[in-house]
Amino acid sequence: MTLPAHSRRSFLETSLAAGTAAGLGLFSSPMSFGQEAPQVVGRLMAHTTVPMNAEPALKDLIESWMTPTDLFYIRSHAPVPKIDAKSFRLKVEGMVEQPLELSLEEIANLPQREVVATMTCAGNRRYEHSRVSPIKGVPWQEGAIGNAKWSGAILSSILKKAGVRPEASHVWFDGLDVVPHNESTIPFGASIPLRKAMDDTAEMPGSLLCTKMNGEALKPDHGWPLRTVVPGYIGARSVKWLGKITLSDRPSPNHYVATAYKVVEEGHDLEWDEEGPIYRYPINSVICNPSPGEALNAGKVTVAGYALPPGYPGVTIRAVQVSADGGKTWKRARVSSPVNQYCWVLWSTTIDVKSGTEEIIVRAIDSEGDRQPRRVDWNLKGYLFNAWHRVPVKV
Numbered sequence: 001m002t003l004p005a006h007s008r009r010s011f012l013e014t015s016l017a018a019g020t021a022a023g024l025g026l027f028s029s030p031m032s033f034g035q036e037a038p039q040v041v042g043r044l045m046a047h048t049t050v051p052m053n054a055e056p057a058l059k060d061l062i063e064s065w066m067t068p069t070d071l072f073y074i075r076s077h078a079p080v081p082k083i084d085a086k087s088f089r090l091k092v093e094g095m096v097e098q099p100l101e102l103s104l105e106e107i108a109n110l111p112q113r114e115v116v117a118t119m120t121c122a123g124n125r126r127y128e129h130s131r132v133s134p135i136k137g138v139p140w141q142e143g144a145i146g147n148a149k150w151s152g153a154i155l156s157s158i159l160k161k162a163g164v165r166p167e168a169s170h171v172w173f174d175g176l177d178v179v180p181h182n183e184s185t186i187p188f189g190a191s192i193p194l195r196k197a198m199d200d201t202a203e204m205p206g207s208l209l210c211t212k213m214n215g216e217a218l219k220p221d222h223g224w225p226l227r228t229v230v231p232g233y234i235g236a237r238s239v240k241w242l243g244k245i246t247l248s249d250r251p252s253p254n255h256y257v258a259t260a261y262k263v264v265e266e267g268h269d270l271e272w273d274e275e276g277p278i279y280r281y282p283i284n285s286v287i288c289n290p291s292p293g294e295a296l297n298a299g300k301v302t303v304a305g306y307a308l309p310p311g312y313p314g315v316t317i318r319a320v321q322v323s324a325d326g327g328k329t330w331k332r333a334r335v336s337s338p339v340n341q342y343c344w345v346l347w348s349t350t351i352d353v354k355s356g357t358e359e360i361i362v363r364a365i366d367s368e369g370d371r372q373p374r375r376v377d378w379n380l381k382g383y384l385f386n387a388w389h390r391v392p393v394k395v
C-alpha cells in the first residue's frame with residue numbers, strides 16, 4: 001500500500017542529508033526525544049510518563065518474535081482509568097435486538113480464542129517523517145510495534161448474542177479513559193466496519209475482546225480488564241479499557257475516528273471531512289541492528305530487524321532485502337521467525353561494508369508482490385511512514 005498521491009509537498013525518504021547520524025539513535029541521542037531527556041521506565045524509554053508513551057530499544061525489541069510484555073510499547077492518550085473488576089459491565093447497544101451488559105465472568109464464558117498478532121501505532125517512525133518539517137505528536141522512532149499472544153472472547157460472538165440489526169454496518173468502541181479535548185473530556189474511541197468484526201476464519205477472528213496478553217491478565221497500561229484487538233488494523237482501532245460497544249450505520253463520531261488518524265496534508269477543514277479514517281497498516285521493514293551512527297569495521301556486518309506485512313487477510317512477507325550501496329544491489333535476508341498473516345517477521349543477514357559505506361537500507365516485499373515504497377508523501381500527522389528504512393553508519 002502506498003499513501004495517496006495528493007502531495008504538493010516533497011516526497012519523503014529518510015536520508016543522510018535530512019538528519020545527522022547522532023540524532024537518529026534511540027539511546028545514542030537523548031536529543032532525539034525533543035527537548036526533554038528520555039526517561040527510562042522499566043525496559044522502555046518514555047517520551048512522556050503521564051500519560052505513558054514509551055517504546056523499547058530496537059536491539060531489545062528483536063530479541064524474540066513474541067514481544068515480552070515489558071518490552072511492548074505503550075501508547076496512551078490519558079492516564080490509566082481506575083476500574084473495579086467486580087462492578088465492571090461491558091455495554092453493547094445501538095442497532096441491536098437486545099442491548100447487553102456483560103460482566104467479566106460472562107465474557108469469560110463466551111467462546112475464547114488465542115491469536116498471535118502484531119500491533120503497531122500509526123505513528124511508528126514519525127520521528128523520521130518529521131524531518132521534512134516538524135510534526136506534532138509523540139516522536140516515535142521505530143519501536144511503536146510489538147507482537148503478542150492475545151486471548152479473549154471473539155467479538156462476533158458477542159454481536160451475535162446481542163443480535164445485530166440489518167441496518168448496522170459499523171462497530172464503535174469507547175474506552176473508559178478520560179482524554180482532555182477542546183476544553184472538555186472525551187473517551188478514546190474507535191470503530192471498525194461490521195464486516196471486519198464478522199470476518200472470522202479458522203485461524204483468526206475478525207476482532208477479539210482481549211482479556212489476556214502473553215498468557216497473563218492484561219497489564220493496566222495495555223487496557224486491563226478488557227480491550228479490543230483488531231488484527232491488521234492500526235493500534236488506534238484496538239481500544240483499551242473497553243467500556244462500550246455501539247452498533248451503528250456509520251463510523252464513530254469520536255474524535256479519534258472522525259478527525260484524528262487520517263492521512264491529510266494541510267489539515268484544512270474540508271480536507272479532514274473528505275479523508276476517511278485509517279484502518280489497515282501498510283507493509284514496512286526496519287533495521288534494528290546496527291544502530292544509527294554506529295562505527296563499523298570494514299568487512300562483513302550483521303544486519304537484523306523486523307518486517308511487517310500489510311494488514312490484509314492472508315498476506316505475508318515474501319522477502320526482505322538489504323543494500324549497502326544505496327540500493328544498487330540487494331541481498332536477501334534470512335527470515336528467522338514464523339511467517340504469518342498479521343504478524344511481523346524477524347530477519348537477519350550479513351552484508352559487506354567498506355570504507356565510504358554511508359548507510360544500510362532495508363525494504364520488504366509481500367506475498368502479493370507489493371513492495372515497500374522507496375519514498376512516501378509527507379502527511380500532517382506523520383502517520384503510516386513506511387519508506388525504505390535507512391540507517392547511517394560510519395565505516
Ligand SMILES: Nc1nc2c(c(=O)[nH]1)N[C@H]1C(S)=C(S)[C@@H](COP(=O)(O)O)O[C@H]1N2
Pocket residue numbers: 072073074075076077078119120121122174175176177188189221222223234235236237238239240241242
Ligand atoms: N482507551 C484507549 N485505547 C487506546 C489508546 C488510548 O489512548 N486509549 N491508544 C491507542 C493507540 S493510538 C495505540 S497505538 C494502541 C497501543 O496499545 P498498547 O499501549 O497496548 O501498545 O492502543 C490504542 N487504544
Ligand SMILES: [Mo]
Pocket residue numbers: 075120121122123235236
Ligand atoms: Mo497509535
